[in-house]
Amino acid sequence: MEENKIRELYAKNDISEVYTNLHSSSAGLTSAEATARLAKYGRNEIKKSQEESEWKTFFKNFISMMAILLWISGAVAMFSGTIELGIAIWMVNIINGLFSFWQERAAKRATDALNNMLPTYVQAIRDGKKAQIDAKELVPGDVFILQAGNAIPADARLITASSMQVDQSALNGESVPESKTTDYAPGEGSYAEANLVYSGTTVGSGTARAIAFATGMNTEFGKIAQLTQKQNKVDSPLTQELNRLTKQLSIIAVSIGVLFLIAAIFFVKYPFAKAFIFALGMIVAFIPEGLLPTVTLSLAQGVKRMAKKHALVKELNSVETLGETTVICSDKTGTLTQNQMTIHYIWTPQNEYKVTGNGYVNNGQIELNNKQLWYEENPDLHKLVQIASLDNDTAVQPSKVKGGKPKILGTPTEACLIIMAEKAGFDRQKVLVKYPRLRELPFDSNRKRMSTIHRWNDHQYIIFTKGSFSDVIKQCDQIQVDGKVRALTDDDKKRAEKHNADYAAKGLRSMAMAYRIVEKENADVTKLTIETAEQHLVFVGLTTMSDPPRPEIYNAVRRCHQAKIKIIMVTGDSKLTAKSVAVQIGLTSDKARVISGDELETMSNEDLREALKGEVIFARVAPEQKYKVVKTLQENGEIVASTGDGVNDAPALKQADIGIAMGLTGTDVAKDAANIILTDDNFASIVAAIEEGRAVYSNIRKFLTYILTSNVPEAFPSILFLFSGGLIPLPMTVMQILTVDLGTDMLPALGLGGEAVDPDVMKQAPRKHNEHLLNRSVIIKAFLWYGLISSAISIGAYFFVNLQNGWPHVPLAADGPVYMRATTMVLGAIIFTQIANVLNCRTNKVSLFKKGIFSNRNIWYGIIFEILLFLALTVTPGLQQLFNTTRLLPVDWLFLFCLPIPLVIIDEIKKWLLYHKK
Template structure:
């Protein structure tokens, strides 16, 4: 139902029309009628998006492009008679698929444990009696009761309200609670109608009675959830890139295989069956069987590291996507800020005081010129603190958990005043005994003030008033300065107005404090009208407050800027507050353009695309508009991460390349739409997650370089065999090629997936969408540097063994002990040069010694396994025949173990030569 129709049906001042439209009354429904409506409208619950069946979730891990290629390769291997090869390839696929499924299931279970959305019970009136019912059983037409702290279970129209304020930040992103009354006022922005309350929001203060007109998916909460669920999930860039890489490698592998098949038949005169096995060996050699396990392991390690940094990843590929993020669309309230109103300054006509410490914790003090003050020491401060605490209906209960948030029973505004008073040394309960409250004139949205009346002494009452500055100052005709009361002059009034304007320009919200003392003999408290109580007041001063930035946000923003990541604030808060916070934390400069929701509606797509290229902030935006911002950024070619905690953030979270929801304060809908959930609601955790994401992508490239290097060394012997038309016997057999791919290379390659991020990873710009995994740099490094060196050394080892046995006088051996020793040395040389290569691939520019030669234990475990496996293949009789190996001489082992040392030092010289100047900068 659109807002216009809602206003026509439910928001008017005539409550009888509401009862008529809903076929209900002030006494609610009968139990029988409620049961009928429950059957008709369904439960009052937000339906989750339809989840894939467990079987679909399970099998999707086995049908990626790379997985399908491995299934086909394994089948071909089996049909060609190499059963062991086929089984080995299939086992790689099976293990990788099971691991991916297990990791994503674990993330889902952890996310489900965070979900806690609607209240369990609601106090309704049925059959003319109050009764508690499950909130899921609430139906349109039900009348229910509310008090401070209650979550609102349905979209409803207020029947009665007393000092009610509602926190609607889950819907709007607005940190300041909305005042709610039975009188209609359209308010400013979405969901601002004064007599309507919405599902998923919370009563901050006061009490009320309301009638539900929409439940479940028909609520605004449900409507936005439905919008989110209809939005298809964006395929991750990593998935697209892996598919592209798989196709590239498949073309290379098949093309190479075809060439080898033709050459083997026509030049070497091999029979088709034998030539096919040779070609198959080449195809398998160029298919990186370890790619999927390495990618999965890299992502899983990133997931575990991020979990330790309070970021719960729901989908493995989300880790890498974060690494290439170019723009973060961030909510303000609760994400960049603490979602805790905090007093910053106290102003009296004589002094400005600084209030230290953040949030709802009594961990600060009130200072004047850096000197701590107690409220008794200054008469003006004394009176202002007294008004702040006594004219207050909120209670702050300390957390029972160490380090946990205090429980606020009331509004954030009043909570900040209570904490400010505590920092001044004011003990409310003791003072209330001395000055007991006799009456309250509650806050309302018309006059924007609240007044309490207390017994002052035996002959007098004191009337304490707090409220919006502009609405309170006009009720004051006196002013207190240094404890003395005098008439307020125009100069006094103008000065106070200027101070208030200066605070407003800084994004601070002001609350004015005033009072007066009246004679008891002349005053009947019970008959005192609002006009009488709130006239001829004595102005004392102002308190200024805001929702402060998180302490860690400053460094997080700085690191994002260093990483060339743009942050755009998209909030439901006012333009002034949004810009003030953005400038304060270094998000933007003062020149940033602030675009309101209304302005955004009037902008063309071209104008929005242009605006997004500069410094920009979005304020007072609706959910659909935040979604539009994210969508337009993507159309501009950006990789977008969107953060948020409210249901209003969910559509944008789902549309974004990476959605990041808050775990502690986030709604169920937001978590369901997100890829990542921050368990500590800390924006700084996003920066750590981005670093992990970049490390993952870098590690995949390192693995690719390493694996292509061995492919070159594996192919080179076969090329010699073909180009010599068989005169050079095959220096490396098909089974030996498979030994490298599935045996000796696998674990060191997997170790690269666990490599920590390079020191400069967060000082580089995000990779461009047009930049692919397989780049010219990787190809040149793998083929023309590492691969060429490995090929020369391994072929050199082959000819050296033959040289020791009479070559070139004696023809190259094609069988027998000399041939087996020569091929064994080729296999060993490739394995030991790969030891050097895996160490070299650990860093791109920085010295591996600077990073720590032994800092990645997984690689060294892989190297040890690689050497032991080679040893087993050379000394085990049954395996010697299968893999065409034999025992090596002591001098052979010495040569092999010495091989990695010069290769590592040579690559260190290359890195120093090309990159040391850049690192000095």
């Protein structure tokens, strides 16, 4: 790629050519030139994707398919003469739209508060002098200074470097810091050029001077952000499903309206105009006006519950998408692991020691055969701990917050050696007073060693050396065993090589420790070179380290597997490390295939699709390759959640059905691309969020069953009226139907939206992508079970009143007090059967009494509200006229209050027969 060639030129060219190309020098830019370049190149910042204006965001909440259907329904209601009804439907739409906008705006503000990535200030050379400037004003050609702990503000070429190591995990996912020098070396993996540093990464140790060649959106960091921003946003599965449901319900409502129009004309002999208005009223009655607000509130409640579990949801519909996730593509470093290098074992020729306590925890210990040891008790362990602690440039400052992580001033690799020494009881500062450091031979990526020279006594210096096993052992010709130094034999080397290979096979990174004592009379400490100092060393042993898995990851992975959710590791780390961690935490078996980025580059789409069907791990992948994995999974029909914290994860986060970014360690680009942000960076929070997502979808389906149930008894009176040719007076008016839909059904339905998660929800497979909200089970329950029972009871209530007034010897009342009481009883019967139905809908298989009949208080508040509302409709004069109701007799109220009891019992028997017995 052209951009990579430009980057390569800056890496390969002599520094003088770099100065020439950038029209700069070692003295940096002048203030005037810097100002001109700032105008030309723009500020050094990562621009967010063009966000919708607040007005556009506001109005989109009022134009979903269901919202449009409600606007039309309200207009139809007004056209049919029921203006109050039309206004009520529109108010439902307006309130729901305002609520959705408020929820998403609150989430956006919380997200913006988390984003804080690039450094605020940088030390640049301007007009030949050091100047502290805002990092956003850095421009190409600026020379700037770096030291341990600095975030790197731009892509730059190193001019000078001393013991420079850079944590590039935010960019490439690699957990091991990269060594940086002024000499060009291509390195292994992405962004590994030894003399280039990149925006958004962090200096682990050392100091350097660099010249910026790319800033802002022209950096590698910015290019990945642009790749993310170019992706088109697709509707969430829930949005797609609600659109489908809207179409289905619209077809049902219009079809029923047409049937009622024909029936009114041919059976009741209505004129066309009157029949048309009657049919319009029935269409409005069959539109579930409460669906949208209930879905919105259900999602909002899910968002609130997830926030308590450390998952910040940016968009409401993302909640449900998590619930149907079939595959999680997870980054390794910082997501599955702690992003804290930790020593696990120490090996000396005599013993292997176990180091306990994870990460930067100082309360661990070093053990031999499960017995705690202090370093003084074993001369070989003593020497190894001494080398690890003193041949070290990193400082570990205790946290000022109780339970917080110590502050690391240096690299994670050296930090874990300091912590190991502390666990052994080694007092570094006290020992440094006794053996002060005189010189340092800094680490470089060519020899892969670091040495420090100390005063040993009045007559001797001691040289401590640490580094990669292969690079240290070749400088050794002696070995220390049980405190005694002797010649290093071939057998000694083979034993050490075997242990080193065994540790590598476990995904552990080893570091060798050696030393040498030099007589003062034979060497001038100021004149010792790398070649003269790092020879004839005494080999002491190995330390083995890794970035350990998060403690909670084991249970989280197990629960995902129980829930039939596949987890695929996609990391920038090495193949060996990736597989080791995956097997260790139970992500995959040892038989899993590991595909590198180079292999992935040459794979055909068909081969990749086939590989993704089995156990697979992806290692050393570039950002566009991670994106490719996610996209291919989606082409395989999977619902994909992708996790990550680095800028390298952002394209995949944006493409995934649900992107999950880390809030504490995540880059602003990753958080901007994600749908959900974990405020505790805890993978286990994803499992809790998936559980909530599944609960939300289950609750929406329960609500749908509940509201569709009432449509059957609402339609039945009109069916009797039409097909009796008007001999049975209309038992229920359109305004009474809307009383149920927008009045009495609403609050209990909202209570269903907050129903607690079913205990077995994470033991079920994700719902199939082609399984819709309005499925066979919902239709049978709503229309053929609850609906028909409620219809029979409500019509029974109508005839119950007429029976008390002389029917069948007296014709059915078509108007007057008896008719008013009969229609009121139909309305009351539907309301009271819906009380039973809302309780029955709370569980699918489990007994209501086992779950707790009073455990969902919101449903009971809704039940109390609908009873009080019905009472108000029957006794308030103005409402009586509007809704065609009247006062009921005590016997009527007794009849109504008894209705829910047998319905709940019948449903409990059905659940026992269908599920418990099975």
